[in-house]
Amino acid sequence: MTFTLSHVIGDPVAAYITSQEVRLSEEQLQRIVRAHHLDQPLYVQYFYYLSDLARGDWGISRTDSDRPVVVSIQQYFPATAELAMISMVFALALGIPIGIISAVRKDKPVDHATRVFSLVGVSMPVFWLALLLQYAFYYQMKVHNLPSLPSSGRVDQFVWLDHPLKIITGLYTVDGLITGNFAVFFDALVHLILPAFALSYIFMAVFVRMMRSSMLEVMRQDYITLARSKGLSERVVIYRHALRNAMIPTVTVAGLAFGGLLAGAVLTETVFSFPGIGRWSTSAIVRDDIASIMGFMLIIAVVYMLANLIVDLLYGWIDPRIRLG
Amino acid sequence: MISVQELSQSQETAAAKSRTWWEGKAPQIRELRFTLDLLRQSPLVVVGFALIGLFIAVAIFAPWIAPHGGEERFWQLPQQPPSWEFPFGTDTTGGDIYSRVIWAARLDLAIALTVVISAILIGSVLGSVSGFLGRAFDEILMRITDVFLAFPALILAMAVAAALGRNLTNLTIALMVVWWPTYARLIRGQVLTEKEKLYVDAARAVGASPTRIIFRHVLPNSIFPIIVQATLDLGGVILTAAGLSFIGFGAGAGVAEWGMMIADGRSYLFQSPWIATFPGLAILLSSLGLNLVGDGLRDVLDPRLRR
Numbered sequence: 001m002t003f004t005l006s007h008v009i010g011d012p013v014a015a016y017i018t019s020q021e022v023r024l025s026e027e028q029l030q031r032i033v034r035a036h037h038l039d040q041p042l043y044v045q046y047f048y049y050l051s052d053l054a055r056g057d058w059g060i061s062r063t064d065s066d067r068p069v070v071v072s073i074q075q076y077f078p079a080t081a082e083l084a085m086i087s088m089v090f091a092l093a094l095g096i097p098i099g100i101i102s103a104v105r106k107d108k109p110v111d112h113a114t115r116v117f118s119l120v121g122v123s124m125p126v127f128w129l130a131l132l133l134q135y136a137f138y139y140q141m142k143v144h145n146l147p148s149l150p151s152s153g154r155v156d157q158f159v160w161l162d163h164p165l166k167i168i169t170g171l172y173t174v175d176g177l178i179t180g181n182f183a184v185f186f187d188a189l190v191h192l193i194l195p196a197f198a199l200s201y202i203f204m205a206v207f208v209r210m211m212r213s214s215m216l217e218v219m220r221q222d223y224i225t226l227a228r229s230k231g232l233s234e235r236v237v238i239y240r241h242a243l244r245n246a247m248i249p250t251v252t253v254a255g256l257a258f259g260g261l262l263a264g265a266v267l268t269e270t271v272f273s274f275p276g277i278g279r280w281s282t283s284a285i286v287r288d289d290i291a292s293i294m295g296f297m298l299i300i301a302v303v304y305m306l307a308n309l310i311v312d313l314l315y316g317w318i319d320p321r322i323r324l325g
Numbered sequence: 326m327i328s329v330q331e332l333s334q335s336q337e338t339a340a341a342k343s344r345t346w347w348e349g350k351a352p353q354i355r356e357l358r359f360t361l362d363l364l365r366q367s368p369l370v371v372v373g374f375a376l377i378g379l380f381i382a383v384a385i386f387a388p389w390i391a392p393h394g395g396e397e398r399f400w401q402l403p404q405q406p407p408s409w410e411f412p413f414g415t416d417t418t419g420g421d422i423y424s425r426v427i428w429a430a431r432l433d434l435a436i437a438l439t440v441v442i443s444a445i446l447i448g449s450v451l452g453s454v455s456g457f458l459g460r461a462f463d464e465i466l467m468r469i470t471d472v473f474l475a476f477p478a479l480i481l482a483m484a485v486a487a488a489l490g491r492n493l494t495n496l497t498i499a500l501m502v503v504w505w506p507t508y509a510r511l512i513r514g515q516v517l518t519e520k521e522k523l524y525v526d527a528a529r530a531v532g533a534s535p536t537r538i539i540f541r542h543v544l545p546n547s548i549f550p551i552i553v554q555a556t557l558d559l560g561g562v563i564l565t566a567a568g569l570s571f572i573g574f575g576a577g578a579g580v581a582e583w584g585m586m587i588a589d590g591r592s593y594l595f596q597s598p599w600i601a602t603f604p605g606l607a608i609l610l611s612s613l614g615l616n617l618v619g620d621g622l623r624d625v626l627d628p629r630l631r632r
Contacts, residue, residue, distance in 0.1 A: 112369075115369065115620075116369070119369075119613060119616050119617055119620060120609070120613060122560075122612075122616050123560055123564070123609055123610075123612035123613035123615075123616050124609055124612075125564055125567055125568065125571075125584075125587075125605055125608045125609060125612075126568070127568060127571050127572075127587065128587055128601065128605030128608065128609070131587070131590075131591060131594055131601050131605070132602075132605075134594065135594055135595065135598055139594070139595045259476070259477040259480075260477045262477060262480070263477035263478070263479040263480045264479075266479065266480065266483070266572065267479075267568050267571065267572065270571075270572055271591070281483070282572045282573065285483060285487045285491075285572070285573065285574075286573050293483075293484060293487055296480075297476070297480065297484055300476065300477070300480055301475060301476065304475060304476070304477075305475075
């Protein structure tokens, strides 16, 4: 419980301090003189910074022809959120079953194969994988006149012009479904496949390892032996008794991985010219646009914190023993 | 498993070579042999060691192995497909990709080693002091590491490198800044468990200073988890450094560095796929080798899985 608390409280503080740190470096190294109370002591500057943030003034994004950072984030964030969520679903949907199989068939060929598969995943440079996927599923398919997957963007320009989408959540697939605009829904989904797959492979690998080791741990427990001795079938033992208990470490890792997913999105979005905050932040960096970078860092920290909060809430749902009183 | 004969042998050699550094270290040597023995049973770890050995050899002997210089250009022969003369083809400015991948191994491994070694140094000083002193110092240091660990490594490194300015030195510094908290935490944890043990009390009883206890007694006993973490992190640093230099940090155009080379090949992916393919393969294999060994080490050194 203390851990939960320190996590929830620790993170927003972390976010502010680190954002301030970027501002510090800005003053020392960029030496951009602005009328931003730079002559005041640091803690006063920090106070001004916080009050600006609270009023929604996150600075001006030079990357986006000088419009407010908040507006840029509003535009780009949903794209990244959509990409990250689809990747997470991919990674969990494939990673958990593979991990279970690998634990149940420990030291069998299947186990060794998944071990190699997941270690390759951990070692894979995601931007390189993204390039390979582009080459194989876009270029080669095109050359051989096969149906190919789009290699860049979020939605096709022509589809977009023919079927204008009413933006509600900013997630094109969700908006497409809600408004019955299926042309955009399918097109957006097809555009997501390659970047989401590239992004999810690494995390799939992490989940496989995590699921395998926690399943092995759980399978050694007494209650599993009891369940078996009651004469329950192996299937029931694994899915009803072991799985639920083995899920907890995996869920924790999934929460932590969400931050890594956003980091990976920076690289994947760049390769796929996917208009999310990741690509926005890399163009901001090339232009030394500190306000945008700070906004980006802040939003990442907030998302990271929220992911941890959701994980904490999920614990209670998975394991009633840690439900809050 | 280790045989009785081998055991007595290792004790004999230890006794015979007395007054050397391994005097009285028979238990540690036995432990090391046992560990190596277990490692040898896993083919994946052997493959990992082979890969690491290959890359280290390539990095050290780059001047003798590489047929051309890293910055050498054949301006008349840009974007040549792989051939006998250029095994991996040539890039957009006519550089031999085979030679460049070899030279880049030197640079990338050097960056990874610098980052991890300095992270271990900073981490072990701060972490052990924090674990040993406890109280306010410990509390402050741990909150600082919380801040660092609240961001994904790549993104924090991006921010730091962006603030410092984009070049290879700053990239390395940024990675050090990002990586030390992991070690500070790991070593603090080790110190906390070790300092309760009897041998620390014994050392204190004979009047050893805290510094001596930390560096001569506690740290050597927590070396294995640090080695595992360092092996895995070397792979992580290689990936992160390549990723950062891919999106425009790090070396300027022309320098042989894997991430840069992939970025270079990205614009010509469809016409000349080999430009991006081979440096990427080098990143994958070097990082895979480190992960295979790190993963194997972790399994072997974890007493729960050892049984």
